[in-house]
Amino acid sequence: MARLNINGKLLDVDVEEDTPLLWVIRDHVGLTGTKYGCGVGQCGACTLHVDGVATRSCALPVSAVTVDQKIVTIEGLGADKQHPVQQVWAELDVAQCGYCQVGMIMAVSSLLAQNAKPSEDDIRSEISNICRCGTYPGVLAGVQLAAQRMAANKG
Ligand code: FES
Ligand code: FES
Numbered sequence: 001m002a003r004l005n006i007n008g009k010l011l012d013v014d015v016e017e018d019t020p021l022l023w024v025i026r027d028h029v030g031l032t033g034t035k036y037g038c039g040v041g042q043c044g045a046c047t048l049h050v051d052g053v054a055t056r057s058c059a060l061p062v063s064a065v066t067v068d069q070k071i072v073t074i075e076g077l078g079a080d081k082q083h084p085v086q087q088v089w090a091e092l093d094v095a096q097c098g099y100c101q102v103g104m105i106m107a108v109s110s111l112l113a114q115n116a117k118p119s120e121d122d123i124r125s126e127i128s129n130i131c132r133c134g135t136y137p138g139v140l141a142g143v144q145l146a147a148q149r150m151a152a153n154k155g
Helices: 021-028 084-092 101-114 120-126 136-154
Strands: 002-006 009-013 047-050 053-056 070-072
Touching: 002 021, 047 101, 053 101, 084 101, 084 136, 101 120, 101 136, 120 136
Parallel strands: 002 070
Antiparallel strands: 002 009, 047 053, 047 070
16 A cells, blocks of 8 residues: 555555556556656656656656655646646647657656756756657757746746
8 A cells, every 4th residue: 555645636555565656657546648668767758756856657666655755747737727848849849649748748847847947968968758759859949948938937
């Protein structure tokens, strides 16, 4: 049994402690926005936030997360209104097949929360998610535009 704080709700899930968090989120909680790609922590499709930090949930046993830690999935990121990263993604039409894009958006939104003005090198080194469709130029442009929008909204 594990008690988790997911998108602001406390949930009890009856799972083995070594169950990957991704399985819990998708199969037990029913939040299927977070995707399964490689299953070994390499591709980033399963990225969500744990206390605001981009985390690859396929490689994290549920027992490694405490109830005091806030898990946010894509469903929670855009719950009230779209996050600026989601708005920019739609505006620039970044996604192609879309499979990797939830993980991209979660990684990018975490990066911008920690580094409001990332350089191109920062973006290339921090966003290591894999996209089989090759949307990397769109992702780079999207991060830069989202950073500008978020800075303008703060000012
Ligand atoms: Fe988790 Fe690929 S599915 S990193
Ligand atoms: Fe298709 Fe990235 S948009 S895998």
